[in-house]
Amino acid sequence: MKTIHPAVEQTSKKAELLNAFEGLERQLAGSDTPFLRRLRSAGIARFDQLGFPGSRDEEWRFTPLTSLFQHPFVPAISHHGIDLPELKQQLPAWKEAWQIVSVDGFVEDTLSRLSGLPTGCTVMSLSEAIKARPDQVEAALARHAHFENNTFAALNTAFVQDGVFIHLAKNCVVEQPIHLAFIESGRGRMSFPRILVVAEKHSQATIIETYQTLGEQADCTTAVSEYILADEARLDHYRLNEASKKTFHFASQHTRLARGSYFRSHCFTLGGGLVRNDLFACFTAENGECTLNGLYTVDGSRLIDNHTTIDHAMPHCNSHEVYKGIIAGKGKGVFNGKIFVRQDAQKTDAKQTNQTLLLSPDAMIDTKPQLEIFADDVKCTHGATVGQLDAEMMFYLRSRGLGKDEAQGILTYAFANDIIGKVEVPALRDILEKRFLPV
Amino acid sequence: MLNIDNLHARVEQKEILKGLSLDVHAGEVHAIMGPNGSGKSTLAGVLAGREAFDVTEGTVTFEGKNLLDMEPEERAREGLFLAFQYPVEIPGVGNTYFLRAALNSIRKYRGQPELDAAQFMKLVREKLKHMHMSEELLKRPVNEGFSGGEKKRNEIFQMAVLDPKLAILDETDSGLDIDALKIVSDGVNALRGPDRAIIVITHYQRLLNYIVPDFVHVLVDGRIVKSGGKELALELEDKGYDGIKAELKRQLATA
Numbered sequence: 001m002k003t004i005h006p007a008v009e010q011t012s013k014k015a016e017l018l019n020a021f022e023g024l025e026r027q028l029a030g031s032d033t034p035f036l037r038r039l040r041s042a043g044i045a046r047f048d049q050l051g052f053p054g055s056r057d058e059e060w061r062f063t064p065l066t067s068l069f070q071h072p073f074v075p076a077i078s079h080h081g082i083d084l085p086e087l088k089q090q091l092p093a094w095k096e097a098w099q100i101v102s103v104d105g106f107v108e109d110t111l112s113r114l115s116g117l118p119t120g121c122t123v124m125s126l127s128e129a130i131k132a133r134p135d136q137v138e139a140a141l142a143r144h145a146h147f148e149n150n151t152f153a154a155l156n157t158a159f160v161q162d163g164v165f166i167h168l169a170k171n172c173v174v175e176q177p178i179h180l181a182f183i184e185s186g187r188g189r190m191s192f193p194r195i196l197v198v199a200e201k202h203s204q205a206t207i208i209e210t211y212q213t214l215g216e217q218a219d220c221t222t223a224v225s226e227y228i229l230a231d232e233a234r235l236d237h238y239r240l241n242e243a244s245k246k247t248f249h250f251a252s253q254h255t256r257l258a259r260g261s262y263f264r265s266h267c268f269t270l271g272g273g274l275v276r277n278d279l280f281a282c283f284t285a286e287n288g289e290c291t292l293n294g295l296y297t298v299d300g301s302r303l304i305d306n307h308t309t310i311d312h313a314m315p316h317c318n319s320h321e322v323y324k325g326i327i328a329g330k331g332k333g334v335f336n337g338k339i340f341v342r343q344d345a346q347k348t349d350a351k352q353t354n355q356t357l358l359l360s361p362d363a364m365i366d367t368k369p370q371l372e373i374f375a376d377d378v379k380c381t382h383g384a385t386v387g388q389l390d391a392e393m394m395f396y397l398r399s400r401g402l403g404k405d406e407a408q409g410i411l412t413y414a415f416a417n418d419i420i421g422k423v424e425v426p427a428l429r430d431i432l433e434k435r436f437l438p439v
Numbered sequence: 440m441l442n443i444d445n446l447h448a449r450v451e452q453k454e455i456l457k458g459l460s461l462d463v464h465a466g467e468v469h470a471i472m473g474p475n476g477s478g479k480s481t482l483a484g485v486l487a488g489r490e491a492f493d494v495t496e497g498t499v500t501f502e503g504k505n506l507l508d509m510e511p512e513e514r515a516r517e518g519l520f521l522a523f524q525y526p527v528e529i530p531g532v533g534n535t536y537f538l539r540a541a542l543n544s545i546r547k548y549r550g551q552p553e554l555d556a557a558q559f560m561k562l563v564r565e566k567l568k569h570m571h572m573s574e575e576l577l578k579r580p581v582n583e584g585f586s587g588g589e590k591k592r593n594e595i596f597q598m599a600v601l602d603p604k605l606a607i608l609d610e611t612d613s614g615l616d617i618d619a620l621k622i623v624s625d626g627v628n629a630l631r632g633p634d635r636a637i638i639v640i641t642h643y644q645r646l647l648n649y650i651v652p653d654f655v656h657v658l659v660d661g662r663i664v665k666s667g668g669k670e671l672a673l674e675l676e677d678k679g680y681d682g683i684k685a686e687l688k689r690q691l692a693t694a
Contacts, residue, residue, distance in 0.1 A: 391490075396527040399487050400541035400597065401515035401548070410540065414531030414580075437536075 009069035010052045017190075018048060020075050021158055027077060029161040030130050035138045036160070043147060043157030050151040059149075062334045062366040063276060063305045068248050073190035073220045075159055079103035082185055084110060087214065094427045097179045097208070098123060104184060105191035105221075106162045111181075120172030121205070122165070126194055129165035136167060140198050144226045145254040150278060152250035156192045156222040163194030168203035168233070177206040177236075177425050182223070186215025186244060195225035199233035199261075206236040208428060211271070213244035218273070220248040227254070229261035231285070237265040238428055243272045245302060252278040257317075259285035266423060267306070269296035270435060275304045281319070282311040283345075294323040295419040298331030298363075305334035312345040315375075321352040324419055326412055327363035334366045341373040341380060348375060352382040357415050359389065359408065413437045440465050440636050441486075441506075441605055446497035447661075448485050455481040457661035458497070463605070466633040470647055470672060471640045473658030474680040479640045480524060482658070483609040487521035488514050501605065515541075516548035518604030522594040522611050529581040534593070535563070537581050538600055545601060566599040570626045588619035595626040606630070607638045612646035624649030644676040657683055 021044050030036045052069070053060035082103050088111055091101065100123055101111035107125030114123050122133075129137050142160075147153035164180050182193050197207060207227075213219060221243065227235060243249055249272040255263050269275055281290045296304045310319045325333040333356060341348045356365040369382040389411050397407035413436040420436070423429040441463040448456040455478045463469055473479050485492045486499065488511035499506040501517060509517065529537070543553040554562065567574060570592050582590050591611055598606050608627065612620055627650050631637065639650055647655070647669065655671040656663045659680065664687055665671065675683060 390527075392527050393529050395487075395489060395511060396523065396529070397537070397541070398511040399515055399521055399523075400537075400601065401512050401545040402541050403512050403544060404510070406540065406544065407512075410532055410537065411529070414529060417531035 007054070009066070010054065013069045014048075014051050016072075017075070017155065018044070024075060024077060028159065029077075029127050033130055033134070035134075036130060039142055040158050040160065043154045043160070046147055046154040047151055047158055050149075050154060052151060059307065059336075062332075063274075063303060065274075067274060068220070071188070071218050071220070071248070073188060076104040076106070076189040076191045077161070079106045079108060079185065081187065082214070084108060087111065087183065090214070091181060092210070092427075092431075094179055097177045097425075097427065098174075099179045099181060100125070100164055101181045101183065102162070102164065102193055104189055105182075105193040107164065118172065118174055120169030120203070121174050122167040123178055124165055126163040126165045126196060127161060129196075133165075133167070136198065137165065137196065140226065140228055141196055142226075144228060144256050145224045145252060150252055152222045152276070153224050153252045156194065156224040159192040160194050161192065163196065166195075166197040166205075166207065168197075168199045168205055170200040170202060172200070172203045172205075174205040177208050180207065180209045182209065182211045182221075184211070184213045184219045184221060184243060184247065186213045186217050186219055188217040188219065190220040190222070193221065193223045195223070197225070197227045197235070199227070199229045199235055201230045202232045203230070204234040206238075206425060208238040208240070208425060210240045211243045211249065213247055213271070216244075216246075218246035218248065219243070221250070223249070223251040225251075225253045227263060228256050229258055229263055231259040232261060233258070234262040235264070236424060237263065238423065238425065239265070239267045240428065240431070241269045241271050241275065245271060245273050245300065247272045249275045251276070253280065255279075255281040255290070257281065257283050257285075257288035257290055260287040262289045264291040265293070266419065267292070267294040268432060269294070269304050269306070272304065273302050277306045279306070279308045280311070281309070283314045283317040286314050286316040288314070288317040290317070290319045292319070292321045293419055293422065295416055296324075296333065297326045297328075298333055299328040301330045303332045303334070307334075307336045307338075309338040309340070310350065312339065312341045312348045312350060314342075315344060315346045315348065317345070318349040319351070322419065323354045324416060325356040325365060326359065326415065327356060327365060328359040330360075330362040332364045332366075335384075336368045336370060337382070338370040339372070339380060339382070341371075341375050341378050343374040345375045346377045348378040348380065350378070350380045354384040355415075356384075356386045357389070357412065358386060359412070409437065440502060442498075442500045444498045446482075446485070446499060447495045448481060448492045449495055450481065450491055450493070454495070455661055456485065459658070459662055461656065461663060463636045463638060465604070465636055467654065468631065468637045468639065468650065468652045470652035470655045471638060471658050471663075472642070472644070472655060472672065472675055475642070477658045478661045479642075479658055480609055483521055483524075483607050483640055486514075486607055487511060487519065512544065515601070515603075516545050520598050520601055520603035520606045522591075522598060522606065522608045524610040524613060526582050526590040526594055528583045528585075530583050532581050534577045534579060534581050535559075538563070538597060541597075542600060563600060566596060569599060569629050570596045571622050572596055587614040588616065591615060591619065591623050592626070595623055595630075599626065599630060604634065605636045605638070607640065609640050610642065611639070612641055612643065620646065621649060644672045647672045659684060659687075
């Protein structure tokens with residue numbers, strides 16, 4: 001095998017994607033829509049300027065991308081070649097949930113279950129929304145998912161074609177969860193799924209994103225989501241990444257919370273070979289409440305990186321954050337939790353916790369809380385703990401006949417349990433419990 | 440059933456057991472009594488397979504097999520049970536889940552079919568009655584928020600469910616009031632039988648009023664210095680450990 005300097009690989013990967021964009025630009029869905037064309041141009045221009053982050057980039061210091069550059073990904077322009085009837089068999093059949101399914105970033109209506117949605121609740125493919133509700137989409141799309149400093153968000157914006165659009169009209173309450181199933185073909189493609197959720201005043205819904213892979217080849221997913229909450233809107237949000245362990249997954253999630261709104265988000269990352277989640281939440285008015293909790297498991301030589309930013313731009317807002325990682329083998333975890341409390345943001349209450357369980361001597365975690373506080377009348381706490389399984393607990397379980405692996409599994413579940421226990425969708429909680437406690 | 444021969448064990452370079460020998464047969468109840476620091480809990484730990492202890496000399500066979508070669512879970516599956524002096528709290532793990540998983544591990548090892556949730560609950564309800572425990576405790580995480588007495592009761596309840604051949608009760612009486620002591624003792628007595636052996640490790644004679652042993656051994660400085668019937672416990676209560684030690688010294692001097 002020939003060795004190439006990473007910087008060279010990085011440049012050639014960038015050139016490859018720029019060329020691909022040039023070749024595909026006219027074929028991309030929605031290329032006849034002026035605002036979308038403008039957005040894509042801005043995205044690709046920014047990607048061209050930023051390139052891929054390297055080890056000298058502070059935000060990527062612990063997350064090397066060298067393995068990414070060695071894979072030839074083909075940008076997905078459709079989900080061609082997928083056996084849809086077969087896929088239908090494999091989809092999680094959640095009762096009592098609305099479902100919209102995207103394959104390689106493209107929504108496939110025949111797999112979705114959306115008939116009978118309550119009045120005021122719109123769930124449709126983004127490409128359809130661009131045609132049917134161009135004003136609503138233009139007013140919101142990429143308005144909050146800034147890509148000035150995020151190369152993967154810029155790349156997603158350049159190739160944006162489809163995804164999921166959800167609009168909750170004023171006072172609309174959706175009782176059943178809305179499940180957004182993102183399927184990757186596992187055929188060496190790069191996909192660009194996009195989520196745009198606009199929750200108007202007093203609306204309320206539960207939204208679940210899941211990511212899974214069908215085939216054997218490594219894919220690369222750049223996912224961007226925008227959750228825009230108007231006054232008093234309430235969203236309960238879950239994100240479950242169970243993509244194959246070969247997958248590269250770069251996600252950025254942007255949440256904007258207006259007055260008295262409530263966003264409660266749980267991010268479960270169990271799959272993916274190299275995963276970077278960038279989660280942003282910004283309070284744009286008073287009395288907002290935001291929860292960003294996360295649970296991830298790493299084994300083999302996988303790497304999972306969670307970067308979260310909560311921006312207390314306004315006073316009287318609360319944020320809670322608990323991130324838990326379970327790291328085995330030669331796995332690596334990265335956590336960076338930024339909390340900004342701006343000068344005007346008096347009476348802020350922000351709490352951040354990061355706990356990591358290392359199951360092997362080679363497991364690694366880089367954890368960094370980063371609180372920047374410019375207001376004086378605030379309550380901000382943070383704490384990070386890194387530990388191993390409790391030896392006395394292990395002995396207790398084993399002395400009752402449980403094997404070492406079984407005992408480790410039970411204690412790992414116990415560690416994860418307080419996050420899993422917060423999941424209020426039974427079907428999702430069952431899935432998570434089965435992953436941790438196979439009985 | 441259990442043969443301990445000339446057992447020496449140390450913790451962090453400090454020798455605690457200094458040539459302990461003991462034979463226990465099926466159907467017998469043995470009490471091991473001794474002052475603090477005599478090696479009582481070390482003995483329990485070595486038998487159950489605690490990693491902190493280093494066996495430097497001697498042998499332990501359990502039903503003819505070398506016990507010291509086995510992992511803690513293998514010992515449990517072979518039929519050994521240790522009731523902990525300080526039962527561990529395990530937040531986040533349900534008592535029922537834990538116990539069914541443990542029982543099924545043991546059953547699988549013995550080639551018995553595993554119990555499903557319904558079969559297990561039937562068994563559990565039967566055993567709960569003996570221990571005067573409410574089903575509510577089972578729904579809680581293992582030992583979490585249990586009172587001292589509840590923890591000890593839970594140990595004996597686990598013993599009843601796991602049905603061991605040899606049970607070692609490590610200071611099960613410590614921290615119990617008289618009512619709890621009675622309940623725990625009744626639970627243990629209900630488990631006495633011709634096929635089961637029990638070793639009761641205790642500092643005080645009090646427990647032995649309720650669990651009447653067939654044999655009493657006095658452990659001093661890592662060795663069994665005196666063995667006898669149940670009346671030895673009363674003698675100990677009367678003279679104290681110092682009395683026994685002094686008596687032994689006299690015997691040694693005259694010998």
